[in-house]
Each structure stands twice: as C-alpha cells, then as structure tokens.
Amino acid sequence: MAKVKPKRKSTWVDMTAMVDVAFLLLTFFILVSQFRPEEVVTVTPPSSTSDAKVPEGDLIQITMDGEGRVFFGMAGKNNRMQMLDNIGEARAIEFTEQEKEEFSLLENFGTPLKDLKSYLASGKEARKNYDQSTEGIPVDSNNNELEYWIRAAKGVSRQAPVAIKGDRLAKYPVFEDVVNTLRDLNENRFKLVTGSEGEQVAFVE
Amino acid sequence: MxxxxxxxxxxxxxxxxxxxxxxxxxxxxxxxxxxxxxxxxxxxxxTTLNQPQAMDLIVPAKEDVLDNEQDRNKVGDEQAFTILLGANNRMLYYEGLFTSNSDELKPVEASWGTGENSIRAALVRKSRERNPRYDQIPVLQKQLNAGQISEEEFREQVTEIRSYKQGAIVMIKASPEATYENMVDILDEIKIANVGIYAIMEITPQELTMLEETFN
Structure with a gap:
C-alpha cells in the first residue's frame, strides 16, 4: 500500500508584518538616538543612588581619567569657537580661522596650551597618539590652565553648568585640585557625573 | 525566492x-x-538612551573659609563625626574633635554597604543620637509615598529636620591614596543616611598618622 505522503506545505511566510515592525523600531531608535560624542579618554564613573540628570545645553565637562589626567570640554560647536576666542584673548595667542574650525570639532581635549596649535594642525592618527601620551591639562597651582579654560568657557555662557566626570580609580588629590580650581573661580555648585545604582534607603526600624 | x-x-x-x-x-x-x-x-x-546620572555637590565659597575657621570651633565635641578615607577602599571614623587630648579618640574601621559596622549604620546611629526628630524622616517618606503630604511639604520638613543646629556634623577627609570613587560613595552614604550637615575638608597630618597607625 502506498503510504499517504504528507502534503508538502509551503514554507512561505508573509514577512510584511515583520518588516513593518522592524522599520517601526528602526524609526524609533533613529528618533531617540543621540550619538555618543567621541571621547578622547574612556572613563568609568562610579555609581551613585542619585537620580538627577546631567543637564543638557552649554555643559562644561571636566573629565579625570584613572591616571589623574584632566580633560576639558564644552558642549556646542559655536560655544567652543567663542571659547577659543576668549582664551586667545586672555593668553595672547592668535588662532587662525582654520584652527578655530578644527577646535570647534573637539568634544574633549587634554592639551596644554603650548601644544594646542600643533595638536590642531595634526591629523587624526597623530591626535590619537597624542591623547594617549598627553599629561592632560595642567591643574597645579603655578600653572593652572584649567582655570583659564573655565574662565573662557564661562565667558561664553555665564550660566553654563559644570560637571565633573571622574574615573572610579582617579586619585583623590586630582579631584581636590579640580574642586579647588572651581572654588577659586567662585563656582561652588557643580555636578558629579555618576552611573546609576537605584534607590537605597537607610535602614531605620 | x-x-x-x-x-x-x-x-x-x-x-x-x-x-x-x-x-x-x-x-x-x-x-x-x-x-x-x-x-x-x-x-x-x-545610542545612549538615557542621560547619565549626576550628583549635586555644593562646596563652600572661598571667602567663607575664614568664617568657617571660626565656625569650626563652634562645632561641639559631641557633634563632630569625622570620616577618614584611606588607601585600598578602607576608611576610619572617629567621633569628637581632634584636640590636644587626642588619645581619647577611638578610631573605628567601618565597612561599605550595609551591616553592623558599616559606615551607613554609624551615620544613622550618630544622626539619631543627636537629632531627636531624625526618625521622623522615614515617617514623612511613608506619608509622601501614601500621598498624604505633598512633595514640597515633604522637602520642606526634611530640610528643616536635617538642618537641626545641634545635629551631627560629618566631616569627610580623604587621604591622597583614596580614590574619587570613595569620595562619591561616601557622599552617597551621607545622602542615604539623611545627614544634614557635612563638609569635605583637608586631611591633617595627625589624621594621616592615625590612618597609618590603625591600618598597619
């Protein structure tokens, strides 16, 4: 007796619905996404239970990496251009239009002023190498360039909030130097960027 | 196909x-x-979907430092609670002020997190000891969660309780070997324990010696 052959079912699946879903999600992610700005150093901030957000807008960000180097950055291309103008004026350095353009593309930098011009003139690869080996922005009391930069940035926008983003392993004296610099400039209120940890409550019976 | x-x-x-x-x-x-x-x-x-968290830190203005020097003398011996952050994520705390008769100070090593000898437990104990209304904060929190009082009311009352003049005054002093993470963590503990008055201060040589003596 011939066996009844199971009917071959078509494996065709209608994908239209799936395409719809895929593109819907795609649209969502495109709309909500903000590209992570390229960072010259990677830092892992410590976590805290704080639920406040880092303010947006003209944020001034001071980054400390694990080796104690300090980097500086300000949000906004135009802000950065103005900031370079300000610092050029304050430190009597002339910057060309091209240098300004290059500078305005830097989200973060850890270049002492004396190297800034050569840094701006160099290419991408050279910059990467430089970022690896740089000492960061000097914060010591006899040559506090961080102070100049904060002044320049505050000259662009007086209300700009200041955030400190430090690596977990950054040593405390670096943080102290940064805080003291801010205090010298009468910036007594700032944010510490941290990862989130969820809320915790002290145990009280 | x-x-x-x-x-x-x-x-x-x-x-x-x-x-x-x-x-x-x-x-x-x-x-x-x-x-x-x-x-x-x-x-x-x-993408970075959510903004990173941030913690507010307010430091006293430079001009106030002189006044603080005088204020420091006003801090009662029984109010003072000093935390010393040392190397390798370890810390000490001692109660009382560092004066000439420092032999009486008993530095205690505290651990992170929760537990009997954690810094959180110590902060809660000290705050409760000093501030008679300290235990009202969780009560208020419960009321807020139940919707019995408004957010503003809650904040106002908590601020009032925290700023109690005779309450505990926590001084945080970090040694050069402490990390930034230790500092953030301790600020976090202070927030969790609802400590009202605290300050970040420079560590003194005597305190550094104290750290060394206790850990070695």
Whole structure:
C-alpha cells in the first residue's frame, strides 16, 4: 500500500508584518538616538543612588581619567569657537580661522596650551597618539590652565553648568585640585557625573 | 525566492499569454527584514538612551573659609563625626574633635554597604543620637509615598529636620591614596543616611598618622 505522503506545505511566510515592525523600531531608535560624542579618554564613573540628570545645553565637562589626567570640554560647536576666542584673548595667542574650525570639532581635549596649535594642525592618527601620551591639562597651582579654560568657557555662557566626570580609580588629590580650581573661580555648585545604582534607603526600624 | 520569475515560464505555455497575465505580486521580504534589523542593531548599539546620572555637590565659597575657621570651633565635641578615607577602599571614623587630648579618640574601621559596622549604620546611629526628630524622616517618606503630604511639604520638613543646629556634623577627609570613587560613595552614604550637615575638608597630618597607625 502506498503510504499517504504528507502534503508538502509551503514554507512561505508573509514577512510584511515583520518588516513593518522592524522599520517601526528602526524609526524609533533613529528618533531617540543621540550619538555618543567621541571621547578622547574612556572613563568609568562610579555609581551613585542619585537620580538627577546631567543637564543638557552649554555643559562644561571636566573629565579625570584613572591616571589623574584632566580633560576639558564644552558642549556646542559655536560655544567652543567663542571659547577659543576668549582664551586667545586672555593668553595672547592668535588662532587662525582654520584652527578655530578644527577646535570647534573637539568634544574633549587634554592639551596644554603650548601644544594646542600643533595638536590642531595634526591629523587624526597623530591626535590619537597624542591623547594617549598627553599629561592632560595642567591643574597645579603655578600653572593652572584649567582655570583659564573655565574662565573662557564661562565667558561664553555665564550660566553654563559644570560637571565633573571622574574615573572610579582617579586619585583623590586630582579631584581636590579640580574642586579647588572651581572654588577659586567662585563656582561652588557643580555636578558629579555618576552611573546609576537605584534607590537605597537607610535602614531605620 | 523568485516568484516573479515564475510568470516568465508561464508565458511560453501557450494561448494564456495573450490574456493579461496575472502576476504574482508577492515579493520576498526576507532581505528587507534582515536589513531592517541590522540597522536597528546598529542604532541600539550606538545610542545612549538615557542621560547619565549626576550628583549635586555644593562646596563652600572661598571667602567663607575664614568664617568657617571660626565656625569650626563652634562645632561641639559631641557633634563632630569625622570620616577618614584611606588607601585600598578602607576608611576610619572617629567621633569628637581632634584636640590636644587626642588619645581619647577611638578610631573605628567601618565597612561599605550595609551591616553592623558599616559606615551607613554609624551615620544613622550618630544622626539619631543627636537629632531627636531624625526618625521622623522615614515617617514623612511613608506619608509622601501614601500621598498624604505633598512633595514640597515633604522637602520642606526634611530640610528643616536635617538642618537641626545641634545635629551631627560629618566631616569627610580623604587621604591622597583614596580614590574619587570613595569620595562619591561616601557622599552617597551621607545622602542615604539623611545627614544634614557635612563638609569635605583637608586631611591633617595627625589624621594621616592615625590612618597609618590603625591600618598597619
């Protein structure tokens, strides 16, 4: 007796619905996404239970990496251009239009002023190498360039909030130097960027 | 895969070709789905969906430092609670002020997190000891959660309790070997324990010696 052959079912699946879903999600992610700005150093901030957000807008960000180097950055291309103008004026350095353009593309930098011009003139690869080996922005009391930069940035926008983003392993004296610099400039209120940890409550019976 | 091509072969079949042939309009969508999900993956991986958290830190203005020097003398011996952050994530705390008769100070090592000898427990104990209204904060929190009082009311009352003048005054002093993480963690503990008055101060040589003596 011939066996009844199971009917071959078509494996065709209608994908239209799936395409719809895929593109819907795609649209969502495109709309909500903000590209992570390229960072010259990677830092892992410590976590805290704080639920406040880092303010947006003209944020001034001071980054400390694990080796104690300090980097500086300000949000906004135009802000950065103005900031370079300000610092050029304050430190009597002339910057060309091209240098300004290059500078305005830097989200973060850890270049002492004396190297800034050569840094701006160099290419991408050279910059990467430089970022690896740089000492960061000097914060010591006899040559506090961080102070100049904060002044320049505050000259662009007086209300700009200041955030400190430090690596977990950054040593405390670096943080102290940064805080003291801010205090010298009468910036007594700032944010510490941290990862989130969820809320915790002290145990009280 | 290629359903569109099927109609091609039907053409040769004969007369039927003359009539307007019905084409199969089904298109294989699989590559499109692939592409869609590939792009989604890309966007998920490159986006930062939420803003990072931040913690507020307010430091006293430089001009106030002189006044603080005098204020410091006003800090009662029984109010003072000093935390010393040392190397390797270890810390000490002692109660009372560092004066000439420092032999009486008993530095205690505290641990992170929760537990009997954690810094959190110590902060809670000290705050409760000093501030008679300290235990009202969780009560208020409960009321807030139950919707009995408004957010502003809650904040106002908590601020009032915290700023109690005779309450505990916590001084945080970090040694050069402490890390930034230790500092953030201790500020966090202070927030969790609802400590009202605290300050970050410079560590003194005596305190450094104290750290060394206790840990070695």
């Amino acid at each position: 290629a359903n569109v091509e099927v109609s091609e072969s039907q053409k040769k079949g004969g007369k039927k070709a003359i009539r307007g042939k019905k084409r199969d309009t089904r298109i294989d969508m699989t590559p499109m789905v692939d592409l869609g999900f590939l792009l989604i993956t890309f966007f998920i991986l490159t």
